[in-house]
Amino acid sequence: MVVPGSCSPSVAAGMAALQVFYNLSTGLWNTTGWWNSANALETTIDYAAITQTIPYRGNLFNTFEKNKHTHFLNPWFYDDQGWWALTWIKAYDLTGEDRYLAMAKTIFEDMTQGWDATCGGGVWWHKRRQYKNAITNELFLSIAAKLHLRSSNKAEAINYLNWAQREWEWFKNTGMINADNLINDGLDNTCRNNGKTIWTYNQGVILGGLVDLYQITKDPTLLAQAEAIADAAIQKLAPKGILQEACEENRDCGADGPQFKGIFMRHLSDLYQTLPKPQYKAFILQNAASVWSRRDRNDRLGLSWASELDQADAARQSSAMDVLNAAILLGTTGTYQAENAKLYGLKTEAIASGFHGTGYIKSSVQNDSVTFKVNISCSGKYNLKFRYAAIEENAFRYIYVNGKKEVDNQIFPQSQNWSDVTISNVWLNAGENTVSIIFNAVKGSKSSLTLDEMRVEPRPLMGNSKRS
Ligand SMILES: [Ca+2]
Numbered sequence: 001m002v003v004p005g006s007c008s009p010s011v012a013a014g015m016a017a018l019q020v021f022y023n024l025s026t027g028l029w030n031t032t033g034w035w036n037s038a039n040a041l042e043t044t045i046d047y048a049a050i051t052q053t054i055p056y057r058g059n060l061f062n063t064f065e066k067n068k069h070t071h072f073l074n075p076w077f078y079d080d081q082g083w084w085a086l087t088w089i090k091a092y093d094l095t096g097e098d099r100y101l102a103m104a105k106t107i108f109e110d111m112t113q114g115w116d117a118t119c120g121g122g123v124w125w126h127k128r129r130q131y132k133n134a135i136t137n138e139l140f141l142s143i144a145a146k147l148h149l150r151s152s153n154k155a156e157a158i159n160y161l162n163w164a165q166r167e168w169e170w171f172k173n174t175g176m177i178n179a180d181n182l183i184n185d186g187l188d189n190t191c192r193n194n195g196k197t198i199w200t201y202n203q204g205v206i207l208g209g210l211v212d213l214y215q216i217t218k219d220p221t222l223l224a225q226a227e228a229i230a231d232a233a234i235q236k237l238a239p240k241g242i243l244q245e246a247c248e249e250n251r252d253c254g255a256d257g258p259q260f261k262g263i264f265m266r267h268l269s270d271l272y273q274t275l276p277k278p279q280y281k282a283f284i285l286q287n288a289a290s291v292w293s294r295r296d297r298n299d300r301l302g303l304s305w306a307s308e309l310d311q312a313d314a315a316r317q318s319s320a321m322d323v324l325n326a327a328i329l330l331g332t333t334g335t336y337q338a339e340n341a342k343l344y345g346l347k348t349e350a351i352a353s354g355f356h357g358t359g360y361i362k363s364s365v366q367n368d369s370v371t372f373k374v375n376i377s378c379s380g381k382y383n384l385k386f387r388y389a390a391i392e393e394n395a396f397r398y399i400y401v402n403g404k405k406e407v408d409n410q411i412f413p414q415s416q417n418w419s420d421v422t423i424s425n426v427w428l429n430a431g432e433n434t435v436s437i438i439f440n441a442v443k444g445s446k447s448s449l450t451l452d453e454m455r456v457e458p459r460p461l462m463g464n465s466k467r468s
Contacts, residue, residue, distance in 0.1 A: 211270055290305050
């Protein structure tokens with residue numbers, strides 16, 4: 001399978017085609033609606049974060065400056081403004097600038113005005129108190145959980161968590177999640193599932209909210225619910241493995257529908273970071289390859305990801321770029337087992353409990369070494385996280401990256417149990433790299449080291465780093 005999971009030129013070309021629609025004077029994307037522009041900006045931020053590139057970061061600043069006087073509030077619809085809250089949270093994660101987080105909080109505060117006791121709770125879709133639907137409440141859940149994770153003020157953090165839990169308690173009891181574990185559009189006048197269209201984005205946004213709430217509470221039922229929804233969507237909404245919107249059959253999804261599939265994929269990608277099922281990875285890669293193979297000569301991508309381009313606009317383009325972003329992200333993280341690495345002077349073992357993969361290695365003699373081969377889609381700075389034990393005392397080893405010394409005698413603090421040591425900000429090239437851990441006793445390496453695996457992760461985003 002040809003996967004467009006490299007930073008350049010393929011995915012970069014798709015991003016460039018998205019920015020062709022960007023209007024500098026409005027800060028929005030031409031050819032699409034207001035809420036779609038929030039998603040196009042989120043796509044742009046994801047791309048900047050995943051590839052660690054700066055070309056479109058100016059759009060972030062510009063969109064904020066041109067529109068901040070509106071506070072990104074919509075006169076009619078709570079869901080439309082919710083997208084902007086998610087986008088500004090991502091902008092905060094990318095830049096660490098508090099004003100973006102503050103804007104997300106302002107938007108959320110306004111959304112709380114839409115909550116009332118009709119149907120036992122939930123936020124209205126329309127500000128004239130019409131229709132309690134899935135998307136508005138999924139957004140509300142996700143924003144609340146994300147704001148909780150980013151609030152340093154304790155009272156504020158508790159408030160956001162209370163909203164998230166209140167929303168989920170209500171949502172799961174409404175019946176909007178049907179017997180197939182798929183989410184219908186909303187509630188009817190008797191507060192029951194109205195049986196209306198199962199849009200892909202309604203199977204997506206919920207995943208992000210549940211994953212975040214799971215990170216906060218560690219309640220396994222939340223992750224199980226997310227898994228059930230994701231599995232059902234992949235099984236039921238993707239003929240021949242390619243995600244399809246219900247409206248595609250008539251080849252008319254209006255202005256909104258073309259955005260939805262990307263939103264699902266973005267959140268499936270979030271779920272995969274917490275629940276790395278091989279099936280999710282395969283699904284992302286298969287869809288990315290399919291849509292990319294259908295691009296036109298200007299790298300434009302259409303409504304259907306399984307057939308030729310119908311028309312080009314910013315909604316279609318950003319939606320498709322979401323799955324391409326997800327595919328790149330898969331190529332920037334990976335876990336490598338020590339027992340499968342290239343070993344010199346070492347043997348593998350599988351006696352101690354709790355190892356990952358099929359075993360681990362024990363390093364204790366002069367000049368022994370472990371060399372990992374690491375394939376990365378995008379060049380940039382990464383964190384290398386080693387899972388190890390050092391039973392007797394602190395162990396020290398040389399770390400080499402691509403044949404060059406990265407760390408003199410990295411310390412692996414004494415630990416009877418499996419622990420992690422992270423080496424931050426290591427430059428890796430697109431393509432193949434080598435990472436070696438070398439016992440150089442002459443230069444001060446010492447003590448035995450048990451090594452289980454190495455995990456390669458993109459350097460954390462700035463705002464995100466406050467979370468740990
Ligand atoms: Ca292992």
